[in-house]
Amino acid sequence: MPNSFPEKCPICKKPVSNASKPFCSQGCKDRDLLQWLGDGYRLPGPPADYADSLAIDEKD
């Protein structure tokens, strides 16, 4: 069945270009990737100091 909906860039809602699907441009592709990485950096984890003190404890 034919897709009659014009595809739009999920970042800026401009029409998608075939070269950068599913985005309108390489710039929006990069922005999407950065958003993805940004989510990863926000994952909770122990602070570095905490990991260091654990390593010292395990030595002895």
Ligand SMILES: [Zn+2]
């Ligand atoms: Zn875009």
